[in-house]
Amino acid sequence: MYARVLWGKIKMGMWDEYERYYDQKIIMSTDGVKGFCGRRLLRSLENPDEGISISLWETKEDMENYVKSTQRQELARDAEKLYSGEYWVKHFEVKSSNV
Numbered sequence: 750m751y752a753r754v755l756w757g758k759i760k761m762g763m764w765d766e767y768e769r770y771y772d773q774k775i776i777m778s779t780d781g782v783k784g785f786c787g788r789r790l791l792r793s794l795e796n797p798d799e800g801i802s803i804s805l806w807e808t809k810e811d812m813e814n815y816v817k818s819t820q821r822q823e824l825a826r827d828a829e830k831l832y833s834g835e836y837w838v839k840h841f842e843v844k845s846s847n848v
Contacts, residue, residue, distance in 0.1 A: 750786065750843040751812045755802045757836030764798060767831045771802070774827070778820055779804065784811020798833070805843070812840065 759767045771790050779785045786805040793799040806812035815821055 750846070751806045751809050752841045752843055753804045753806065753812055753816070753838065754841060755836065755838045757800065758796070758833040759798045759800065759831055760833050761798055763831050764792065764800075767800075767828070768792075770828060770831065774824055775802070778824055779815065782811075782815055784808050785815070809840075809842075 768790065776788065779788065784807040786807060788802065788804040791801040791803070793801075804812075804815075806815070
């Protein structure tokens with residue numbers, strides 16, 4: 750299993766809009782996508798404008814195909830307006846989990 754992890758800071762006061770966007774657009778973008786296993790959105794307790802999105806994938810290839818998809822790239826461009834400019838994306842192999 751593989752994980753795509755995005756950490757970022759949302760513009761001050763824009764978290765609710767980001768969460769709506771995530772729920773309405775980003776979650777829907779992976780419905781029925783080959784290899785998709787689930788996703789989580791985490792909001793920092795220390796900084797309410799900071800969060801992490803984690804998506805889980807059966808194979809590295811499935812994750813990479815989603816990353817390269819036109820739909821995902823369009824969603825990323827649309828979400829840019831909500832970010833403060835501070836973010837990163839990393840890919841991981843899941844080595845242990847009870848989820």
